[in-house]
Amino acid sequence: MNPIRYARVLGGVAALLAGVTGCADTGACAGVGVVTQVGVYFAHDGYGDLAGASVRLCANGTCVEDRLRNESVTSINLPLPDDIGPDLGTVRFRVTREGSTEPFIDASARKKLGHQSDGCGGGGYSGALAFTKESGLTPTVPKTVSDAWFKQVRAQVTSPRT
Numbered sequence: 001m002n003p004i005r006y007a008r009v010l011g012g013v014a015a016l017l018a019g020v021t022g023c024a025d026t027g028a029c030a031g032v033g034v035v036t037q038v039g040v041y042f043a044h045d046g047y048g049d050l051a052g053a054s055v056r057l058c059a060n061g062t063c064v065e066d067r068l069r070n071e072s073v074t075s076i077n078l079p080l081p082d083d084i085g086p087d088l089g090t091v092r093f094r095v096t097r098e099g100s101t102e103p104f105i106d107a108s109a110r111k112k113l114g115h116q117s118d119g120c121g122g123g124g125y126s127g128a129l130a131f132t133k134e135s136g137l138t139p140t141v142p143k144t145v146s147d148a149w150f151k152q153v154r155a156q157v158t159s160p161r162t
Contacts, residue, residue: 034116036084036124039077040093041145044068046133052098059091059111060084068095073149084125086113091129093137107137 038059044050051070056063057078064078080088088111095105113125130141 034118034122034124035126036080036082037077037126038080038088038091038111038113039075039126039128040091040137041128041130041141041149042068042074042076042093042095043130043132043145043148044072044074050095050097054096054098056094056096056103057091058094059088071152073145073152075149080125082124084113086115086125088113088125088127091137093129093131105131107131109137109139111139 038057040057042055049070050068053068054065055068055074055076056065057076058064059078060080062078062080064076066074066076068074090108091111092108093105094103094107096103109129111127111129113127115123116126117123127139128141129137129139130145131137132142132145135142
């Protein structure tokens with residue numbers, strides 16, 4: 001895993017854990033450790049090999065795009081302005097197979113963001129959605145999807161580097 005992606009994964013894990021548990025380091029101030037973003041956990045089960053497909057996430061008038069790798073769950077995160085509030089509105093998620101121009105997944109869902117405190121009276125808003133073949137895009141992340149993603153991240157972090 002490249003160092004930039006590793007740092008993003010660890011940042012995402014920290015943000016997710018802080019958001020899920022409601023815990024924050026009370027020693028951090030001025031937004032340190034607070035990630036203002038929305039993300040989607042995409043479970044690949046039932047789609048076959050998606051390596052190289054493009055994945056696009058849009059909300060609040062901006063988008064981010066990446067390429068899928070050979071993994072069971074992909075996390076894609078869209079940074080948001082620090083002054084955004086809880087009412088994000090509609091999140092759009094698209095996946096387009098390599099070599100195609102039309103997405104085979106094109107889903108939208110409304111999402112309210114949760115506040116993440118910086119421990120000093122400030123903070124930001126963030127949230128996560130999930131996409132599975134069975135349920136489509138949902139504004140919450142099922143435990144099975146988050147467990148699979150954490151297992152995958154742990155395996156990547158502990159695997160020998162080549």
